[in-house]
Amino acid sequence: MAVVFRVDSRSKAALGFIEFIKTLPFVKVVEPVKKPNAETIKAIEDVENGKTEKLTLSEFRKQLYG
Numbered sequence: 001m002a003v004v005f006r007v008d009s010r011s012k013a014a015l016g017f018i019e020f021i022k023t024l025p026f027v028k029v030v031e032p033v034k035k036p037n038a039e040t041i042k043a044i045e046d047v048e049n050g051k052t053e054k055l056t057l058s059e060f061r062k063q064l065y066g
Contacts, residue, residue: 007014021027036044046052055063 007018009015009018018029022029043052
C-alpha cells in the first residue's frame with residue numbers, strides 16, 4: 001500500500017523534511033511531471049517544422065513591449 005504526501009517545497013523546513021525522508025529505505029520520492037499546454041506544444045511543433053521567423057532580441061522586445 002502506498003501513501004501520498006504533498007509537501008509545499010517553498011520553505012527551508014519543507015526542503016529539509018524532503019531530504020530527510022529521501023534517506024529512509026522505504027520511501028520513494030517521485031517528482032510530478034508537468035506537461036506543456038496545447039499552445040506550447042503547437043509553438044514547439046512550429047519551430048521544429050521551420051514555420052517561425054527568427055528575431056533579434058531587440059526585435060522581440062519591440063514586439064513584446066511595443
